[in-house]
Structure formats: C-alpha cells, structure tokens
Amino acid sequence: MVLENESDTFDIGGERTVHRLGYGAMRLTGENIIGRPDNEEEARRVLHEAISLGVDFIDTADSYGPCVSERIIGDALHPYPDNLVVATKGGLLRNDEGDWLPNGDPDYLRNAILGSLDRLGTDSIDLYQLHRPDPDVEFSDSVHALAELKDEGKIEHVGLSNVDVDQLETARDIVEIATVQNQYNVGNREHEDVLSACENAGIGFIPWYPLGAGDLGDKADALREIANDHDASQRQVALAWLLHHSPVTLPIPGTSSVDHLHANIKSASIDLSSDEMERLD
Secondary structure, three states: OOOOOOOOEEEEOOOEEEEOOOEEHHHOOOHHHEOOOOOHHHHHHHHHHHHHOOOOEEEOOOOOEOOHHHHHHHHHHOOOOOOOEEEEEEOEEEOOOOOEEEOOOHHHHHHHHHHHHHHHOOOOEEEEEEOOOOOOOOHHHHHHHHHHHHHOOOEEEEEEEOOOHHHHHHHHOOOOEEEEEEEOEOOEOOOHHHHHHHHHHOOEEEEEOOOHHHOOHHHHHHHHHHHHHOOOOHHHHHHHHHHHHOOOEOOOOOOOOHHHHHHHHHHHHOOOOHHHHHHHO
16 A cells, blocks of 8 residues: 555645655654664664655654654655655653653744754754643744744744644734644544634644544444454554544554554555444544
8 A cells, every 4th residue: 555646635834745644753762752762773664664655744843752753764764855744843841750841932942943953954844833832931922933933944834733723823823824733533522623723724633642542432332343344453444534534634643663554554545434434423
C-alpha cells in the first residue's frame, strides 16, 4: 500500500498539499519520550520507509526527547524532498521527572525556534505550532511572537495545539492559522467544536492521540465488529474513521516499527460505508 490518491489530500495554509495520513514522530525517542531510542538505525529506517510509502507530512516537537526526534529527522531526511512538510512545535518543556511544562514567553519561543531550525537543518520551518497555551503568559503575546517569526521568514505557516475555539479565534485575528492539533479520536470527541470551527475556516485539524492508546470507550464494540468485516485491526478502522469523518482531519499515527507503519498506511485504503460511519459516529 502506497499513499497515492490525490483526492485524499489537504492544502496546508492553502498551498502546501499533503496526503492527509501523516506520520507523528514522537515515538522516535526513548522510553516515556525521553532520551534517544534504543535503536536509532531503526528509527531512521521508519522515516525513510514512511517517505517511500508516500507520507509527505511529518509532525514532531522540540520537547520529544527533548530535541531527540527533531535531530533524528534532520539527520535522516535532510536535504528534504521538495514535497515533504515537516511540522514541529515549541512552547512545552520537559523537566527531569518527565512532566510537560508550558512556556509561552515570546523570548523563549524565539530561542526555541532557533534550536528547531538548527536540529532540522533548515532556514524556515514549514509548519510551526504553539504546543500549548501557557496560563502564565498572555495567549495573544505568544501568538504575536509566532506571527513576527513568520514575518521574518523563519516560519512558513503557523499552527496551534491544545486550544479551544475562543483561543483559535483570538489567534486568527493576529495571524493566519494553518492547522490546529488537539486530542481527538473515535472515542473522544471533546474538541468536536474546534474541529467544526476548523472545517468552517478551511484549517487543518491534526488529531493527536488518534488511537487513544487502544482506549476507545463505547465505540470499542462497533470498532471490533467493523474491523472483523474488513479483515482489519481496530487501530486501522479508527484511523479510517478519522479520514472519513472530516475532510480537514490530518491523522498522524506514530510508531517506531516499520511493520506498524505499514499497518497504519493500509488504513487509508479502508472504505467505510455510511452505515459503518453512523455506527461509529
């Protein structure tokens, strides 16, 4: 299975066309998303295999490792194929205990993006996302910092992550927003209103935790039955549902295994019927 259906694409920022099934690079790190992976050669092989299968959208963040995922992507794939969009995120720190701590200070974001540019080996980041609003920093100040970095050419497109509708609208008054990345899957629809706002504005919606670590709530029985009917796994049907549910969703399932990568890619070929979608919706 190779991603090649041009009708199943999305234009990030209205101009960067990608296949809607991407790859999330969070797992190209050590245990608990800290440190280097046990097998860095396998991590690089996963990235190269993703490209060979038609994946042209890779998502990472400076906090994965920290810095490990970005560096592996840069080492493995630079110089990047012309059609590849590499997205990263800033504004979230890791402490020694592995806690995720937001930092949306404009000066911090300016320094963070310089590090990402260096690790990814590029002069401009295709899509740079504010990883999480910082409750101790005015949200608009964080967004203004990214808008200025876009004006300077260090960012091609600006995205947000872990935001509500009001924050999305606040940001859109400051700078064009290309994508929003929130937790969302067939068993967790908490951010359905954000997805609807993205649909109305033509903004890409990147669902993180797209498989819910296997915890898909009251949809588990329907998933299992539909998966059996398609001779597929529940993971594959959950990804297929995301692709069918909205034309702006950009699922980014992550894995450190080539075999799992192939299984994820196959989900793009699963055609769910209207009855199956109704059962999952």
